[in-house]
Amino acid sequence: MLNNFPLWPDQASTMASRVDALYIFLLLVTGAMALLVFACVAFFAARFRHRPGVRAEQIEGSNALEITWSAIPFLIFMAIFGWGAFVFFQERTPPADAAEVYVVAKQWMWKVEHAEGQREINELHVPVGRDVKLIMTSQDVIHSFYIPAFRIKQDVLPGRYTVEWFRATKPGVYHLFCAEYCGTQHSGMVGSIVVQQPADYEAWMNGASTGPLSASGEKIFAELGCSTCHRSDTQGRGPNLQGVFGKPVQLDDGRTVTADENYLRESILDPGSKRVKGFQPIMPTFQGLVSEEQVNDLVAYIKAISLSKPINGAKTSANRAVSGDSSDTEGQTPPLPSGSKVQ
């Protein structure tokens, strides 16, 4: 598992080389600065060591020097800041068409649900060359989903979703760590990321599956009676949920918010806090009635009916892309997985 270069972590995602480039730049710049300082100190200490009869020369200071050694470091700092911010931006902006994986953290394990329905514990299988977006939440305390070989990390919070994404570039098995201290078995909350060639991945995919998340979501949607209010016509007491995901929503208090995953989640668990304009506050809260996994299923379902026109949870956009259905070229569907696109 170790690369041929010891003391250096594997580079297995598109982000890894970008972070490493910045890191090496910083090593060089700060190394040069440190060497400069140390060389001056060492040279002065040797050259001006005390000799009997030789007195120190008093120097008050020099504004020109002070300005120089404030301005130059400042410029260097700004370069570092800018570059760091740039990389961060990429880290924080998942491509719109990434495949989605739901992650639920709990003391002390990772539960992973692929949009297609595969469930894993402390493992995550992904194909090479494919953008994957993790939609994560925690059942209890704060955890952090860390894959050193991908150079990505994101805290996983209870009560909301956080998101991170990557595109794996090298098949292999990589460490998954929980990086935020979460209690007794924090150091046991580790697992593996299995990056596979698309063909292997598909073979794995076709193994046992309980059906897509959106399908379970559809079932729950009916069981909990959501569908009594949210109907696909305009007769319901609640808004029609088709096409809501990703769109701006006008709220009763005048604000407009984008219906992202967190919004859907909040609408289910805490409907009162953001009320859609023109509707009565009649939706009951489902806090405590649904598990984190069920919320994920519902969110996946609502997203599915937003993204693809025919509402039959069995065939979601995400599902189609993974199974290699290349006929769908619409903007919202993910690109093809292709082993040859490994960078």
Added chain:
Amino acid sequence: MQNEAGADGLTAVHEHHGEAHAAHNPALLHHFAAPEQQRDAASLGMWVFLATEIMFFGGLFCAYLVYRRWYFPSFAAASKSMDAGLGATNTAVLICSSLTVVLAVWAAQTARRTLLIGSLILTMIFGLAFLGIKGKEYRDKFEEHHVPGVSFSFENVPVPGHPGEYANPRHAQIFFALYFVMTGIHALHMIVGLGIFAWLLTMSWKGRFSPQWHTPIEIGGLYWHFVDIIWIYLFPLLYLIDRHA
């Protein structure tokens, strides 16, 4: 007490502390050169302490600001359940106590013993009245089950100005949590203030203060006014969110 010898010829007999000043001012501590220095130090010390107090309450104001933005409807509903009349009365009580404090300082400056003692007593009475009213409000909240915890209940309370909408009990509970922490800590400061004023009262009774030296009254007064100012903010923030309609 006395240091006879330094390591070298610098040695000189240290002036025996305080004696020269002791005549006017028994309270001059001997590491100070002059009474003014001592008074200025004390007053600066109190001001700096008040600066730390601002930050102490600042943490609470920060939490308040965050949740008020998030949960405005429930905060408004919860705020409306408060007795603003009592809150306003308490504000007035504190303002009166600030007046008597400032009178006490003035009395000390101008050597008016009766006024000094009277003002201090009045201040304490106002302070106690404030705590009494606060106590009654706490009891009311307790009876209404508005104290956060297992017995908390805030069901079906309408949001002011939004007919048909009800406060979210969980959000209202955060309001009440902040309410109790903020007013509780404020009340704790009042109790400390009462202790300080009880001490000032005994000192005044014994005639310890003079127009030359009454620093404790001044800095005790600063503290009291500060606690008053905190309340001046707590009142609108807690009692007057969206009260109309």
Added chain:
Amino acid sequence: MQPTIPHPMIPQPVFPEAAEQKNYLNEKYGAWSWLMTTDHKRIALLYLLSITFFFFIGGFFALLIRLELLTPAGDLVQADTYNKLFTMHGMVMVFFFLIPSIPAVLGNFLVPMMIGAKDLAFPRINLLSWYLYIIGGALMMHCMLTGGVDTGWTFYTPFSTGFTNTKIVEAGIAIFIAGFSSILTGLNFVVTIHRMRAPGMTWSRLPLFIWAHYATSIIQLLGTPVIAITIVLVAAERALHLGIFDPKLGGDPLLFQHLFWFYSHPAVYIMILPSMGVITEIIACFSRKRIFGYHFVAFSSIAIAVFGFLVWAHHMFVAGISVYSALVFSFLSYAVALPSAIKVFNWTATLYKGSIHYDAPMLYAFGFLGLFTIGGLTGLFLSALGIDVHVTDTYFVVAHFHYIMVGGAVMGYLGGIHFWWPKISGRLYPEGWARLAALIVFIGFNLTFFPQFLLGYMGMPRRYYDYSHMPEFQILNVMSTAGATILGVGYLLPMVYLLWSMRRGKPASENPWNAAGLEWKTASPPPTFNFDEEPVVTWEAYNYDELDAPHKEEVPVAK
């Protein structure tokens, strides 16, 4: 006057000429005269004792941590025990050792003397703050002995408020009380520096040590109250389930982090600024020079204190704050690095054309320069957003802050203790041993913490007690553990020879280093009210040209 009964705790003079001198140490005897003292110098010694105690407690935990990490498997202690170990290590080291260390020991001892005052402005408050420290410390000890805490020193919610059943509230109260002690120390310094300066001691004649302490006090005064109220909220949340930090009840766990770091980031400057002050004095003295760019060094201390309040969320880049906010805080983190850079450059420039002596304090100062620079520069890595995402919560961070806190702040503290030891104790320490100790500390330190940078970039998360899934991390961990034992020896050595020197060391003259500064113009050890007559300052700070003027004899510096 009390009869002079020899006290076993107090070193008795061995030399007859010293026997006659009255000083703060021998003026009164008996435990009571120490416990009830309002003399800032005696209070400093009380702090010295208690802080040393906590340093060894914290160090003891560190050794256990390192032993556990010697092997990948979690074999020495249980998982919960390990979690308590690093928590108590962090809490003790931060709140009961490093934050009070230099201010409460050297600052207490020197601030009044350096500005020509007889004492701090509020001597009784000063004593009170020691008692608060002791009460807080006792509570912390009690907490540790009856089970301890396992949240990490950062107390993150909702783990601390709802998921652990260890003694959070008790530890919180202990830190609350110690925080109060810290506030009172800062308050005393600010008022003293404003009100008690001797005639002629203008702001630009103040030693830079004073400027550093002034800046430190600002942070103590304005930052500490926020952690205090945060602790109150955590305790209340834990006891009553208010929901302020609990997402299940509508609260936001990140609010806790904001409030916590609003104090705890500036707090790291409480730890480093006084050390910078010490280093400045040492460098000036042992290069026999006025500090290069006095005003820049002075104002950079204030700038660090103020900017220090602007950067706290750089500890939260991956915690879930908004991207915009992360950008702002990353940018501001670079703003706070600038004044530190200015200091490093000015220290270096001070050496230029100096007359440099290699006494032990100066060796510590060199060590500080090197290690602080490395620690600080790695701070730049952490505040670069793109890199922090990878290295946050790994050993990279652990290495970063140990480089600054142990390599920087503790080095400065030890350097300062050596530098002023003649003044404090009236005795000289053995120079050869001291140089050896400085060398051992430097080597041991680097061996301990440099490998952790590599570990961190390789991805080893912090607060892991068991790394059996990643045995590739072992070699570096073994190096680190080996270093820690060397480091431990390096810290024990000064303990031994400094204690030894209290009885056996050569008596120190008034000014053994021929150093500038008012504290050197009175006896060693000083009399109770510091000066026999109120000093009047007519010279500039760091007037080494006058001290070394040729008409005077060359003053022997190295022994």
Added chain:
Amino acid sequence: MSEHAKSSPLKMYFGIWITLLFLTYLTYRVAAVDLDPFNAAVALTIATVKATLVALFFMHVWHASEKLTKLVIVAALFFLLLLLGLTMTDYATRLWS
């Protein structure tokens, strides 16, 4: 701080006192009036006026204090604003909630 040279400041003290009581009454009444977005602003402005009056006249910041006192106050308020303001850079720009 104390200025006993001056004539009796009692009138001023009582004047401030009446003003403060009036402002309390005002803030209480104005809260019942619908000023839609401005209710909070008005309430806080009144509170600030009151606090300023107490500080300036009852705490003698206006007449008897040296600059340093003012500096301490301004510094404390500045840091309070930093705490609130920089925290809001996060809360005001989060995409969620």
